[in-house]
Amino acid sequence: MNLQWVLSILVFSPLLGIIVLAFMPKMEEKAIKLVGFLATLPPLFLALAAYLHFQWGKDLADFAVSKDWIQFRGMNVQEPIYSVYYELGLSGFQLLLVVLTAIVATLSAIAAARFVKKEWKGYFMLFLLLEIGMLGVFTAENLILFFIFFEVTLIPTFFLIGKWGYFEKEKAAYSFLIYNGLGSAVLLIVIMILFAKTGTTNIDLLTQIMADPSAPLSSDLKLGLLIALLIAFGVKLPIFPLHSWMLKVHVQAPPSVVMIHSGILLKIGAYGLIRFGMGIFPEQFETLSVLIAVLGVINLLYGAFLAFIQADFKMVLAYSSISHMGIVLIGLAAMNEAGVQGAIFQVVSHGLISALLFFLVGVLYERTDTSLIENLGGMAKGMPIAAGFLLAGGMASLGLPGMSGFVSEFMAFLGLFKELPWIAAVGTIGIIMTAAYLLRAVLGITYGKAHREFTGVLDLKGVEFVPVVVLMALIVLIGVYPSVLSSPLQTTLETIMLGLGG
């Protein structure tokens, strides 16, 4: 069976929703929300089908597609010198991210239907465009295509933050744009140098070329390119000290956008570091591994200590994201199977957990108009179910065994302890601090005496259960049966390890 069309449809199917929405009247609130939600379903079903395809023992290479796209010819030459193809494909790692994206996007659409209060049409059109960008980023097989999709994610996000956010939304949106714009600029330079020097942007081909000692790039240049990549994706991840933009975004963007932003967009940074940084420049990555480990520990502790004293729950979660991305770096710096698998697990796991927590923030804000911890308290009285999920989400985030966070944290540390035990030992302080700041925040909101005005607030209801239950189920599933993630990853891991020469 020819499955080449699947990925193209998967990536571009939200376009259908955009077109339908374009022809709808602005005030049809219910219909717009419905279309916006339905448009996220085709990618979801296709992504899940692809996952099942893999689990039934079929080859993911069936999905690969490659078509002529752009060619640059010399003056008197018939053969094109530089060709860019339209290439999409799936490896186990990409598959997981695509599934994650599709799930979080659908749930975010539900959140948007609950929490977005105005101009639904514009919101959902931008949102669907964003989804195309994200799906494209994770399926693109060459750097140019990756870059284009990467840019496609920036613009809708900018408007989604700037228009539908909270009080300082414009500032947050610009800060987002400037940082990410600079990151993309650096990324573009790297891509162009690689393209000019090797004549291709195909990721697998580049990996092969770079592994060849006679490659047309000096090792200094490779190191320089890797450092540039580290900066470009470090903005996205974010790596300290490039993080301040994401704090603003986390606080100012609407909850449904933060679900996407924290759940998926930050993960592009991790994806890029793993696939391009580690994949294309394995030797140089090894040279930098101590630096990356140190950066990872700094991220982990810096985020954790700052999360400990935040007054706003959204800020706690924002710093918590920084802290958790430190775990990704720690795992990568280990450069062994356990570490890299831990990093990838963390990418998926944090995507689910932060989506859950930010959805609950949305629920909370919707009812109380605040996310300041001191203004809340005793919410378990009025909304026991939401409070229970918040506590469970907090537990997942602090790495409670039986939930996804533990498996990733454990593997990342397992990996790093083998290579750099001292740095890892410093990092374990983060495990304690994570518990401290999450309990401080979560108990501050749900435990204690109930504020009088919030005793009658409504608990979770109706569709609000869908995101919460689905995300929690996935978090527990991964925690209890991690093979759902690890089995697709084995080939990816082997490839990376092969590149590392191990």
Add this chain to the structure above:
Amino acid sequence: MMENAWLIPLFPLLSFLILLLFGKRLKEASAYVGILLTLASLIYSILVLFERFSEPTYSTKFDWLTIGDLHLTAGFEVNQLNALMLFIVSLVSFLVHTYSKGYMHGDERFPVFYAYLGLFTFAMLGLVISPNLLQTYIFWELVGVGSFLLIGFYYYKEEAKAAAKKAFIMTRIGDVGLFIGMILLFWQTKSFEYSEIFSAVEAGAVSQTMITLTAILIFIGAVGKSGQFPLHTWLPDAMEGPTPVSALIHAATMVAAGVYLVAALFPLFLASKTALLTIAIIGAVTAIFAASIGIVQTDIKRVLAYSTVSQLGYMMLALGTAGYVAGVFHLMTHAFFKALLFLAAGSVIHAVHTQNIEEMGGLWKKLKLTGPLFLIGTLAISGVPGLSGFFSKDEILIAAWEGGHPVLFLLALIAAFMTAFYMFRLFFMVFTGEARGNQKHVHESPNNMTYPMILLGILAVIAGYVNTPWFGSFLGDWLVDGNPALGHGHIEGPIWIMIAATVVSLAGIYLAYLMYYKRTIARNWLSGTGDTLHTILLNKYYVDEFYQMTVVAATKAISYLLRFIDVFVVEGLVKGVVGIVQGLGKTGSKMQTGQVQTYGAVAFIGLALLAVIFALTGGYLR
């Protein structure tokens, strides 16, 4: 039977899930779900225990997580220690489930309470059948969550909230030790399996330094969970939880998990003299340290909490002096008499609605069942001959003496004196003398509360006879059967130790009798003569305050320092970036002045420059 022992933890898990989903509808009928399912666990545990008497150890495993070539497994194992623990845990849990039906009657969140109890029991049972360190760690943490949820059950009370948070974070500090130790050990032995770790250690594949380091790190985990000094401060605070919880978690089962962990990894600890000595010292220090605090406390549950800390110290001391059997034996007897004491204390609180012993008194006549049962527990913990505590404490003292630690032996003996003293102080103040508080509607507790107490009372008396110097050391022989490394089933000790222990215990009781019953010695002779000492004890040696001033303050200081960096340095960087972008923009826009003269001048200069270059290079640019 044994091959299906994995079912034992699943019954309470089922209870947890059922109650989570349908608790609201079941209301107080939730209790039956919990009670029946833990009863199933109990019955199964008893069957497994009996089967284990005659059959060899059963274990099985399957792949849980694959990392490249590493296959991490999960599974379960029924060895002697595990079978015994399954029995203890499921028994106490079942009794507490039954007891709570009366104790928690009328509580708004009754089903939630039973759901949490189920979760905890599941985790604890899972912990004690784990065949490898990773799985142990997983359940270890889950047990912690169960405890956290139950301590914070009265979530609207600020004290309960603080206590729950403290318990979680303090035990987590210990857990990180376990976490690091476990991972380091893995890279040394390439396995988390207990059996493989032991054989690697035995084969000398691990260096001595590494054995000591990992053993001590793992012990730190046990220190946190078992409330050993210096991570003990959470345990007395944990008394904010409902009393049945204190009996189940903070007396009989979870806090004993640290002791269980050391026992389960005993061959590792045996390989390092330093690690063993560390355990013994920490144990002895904790035993006497906590006992001394127990003397001055006035909250009935806190006295019991400090006595728990102290008794756990005893168990650690036993293990640290290579008294494997003594440690496990005391774990078992303690589980019974301490659970009894807590449930009886709960019954008292249920009757008089206060926990302050200054407001009790004269309850012997009013609580006709609770009183004698509390007395049995008190006699047992004090080490009065004939009851269970006497035999197990005796074993520990012998182990300490024979292990060649006379100082630690002396500490343990003094602690035994204190234990007898403060436990009888508690008993006399609660049950004898005049009624001091408002005791109008005092009545005995309902049957579902007293029956579990009666059963535990019987066990508190007879449980010691499975391992005595008089009738044979059946338990000890069985525990070490097939594992000569663990030591002998029974250590012969000089007879004077038993006599000394008895004398010390009776002396403690007599002193309490004189002070709190006869009143021939003034109650305040201690606070009167040594005011400073009394204040120090009352304030629990200021350990909490010390942590507040050092660790907590340092954490806050670091956080604020980092905030300073975040606000000024990192934001400064942001301003810099924004400044550069804006600067470029402004420069760019300044060029667009719209003045044709400027444009013309620039164009002319450019042309002139080109002409010069053209001339200098001789016509072509190369």
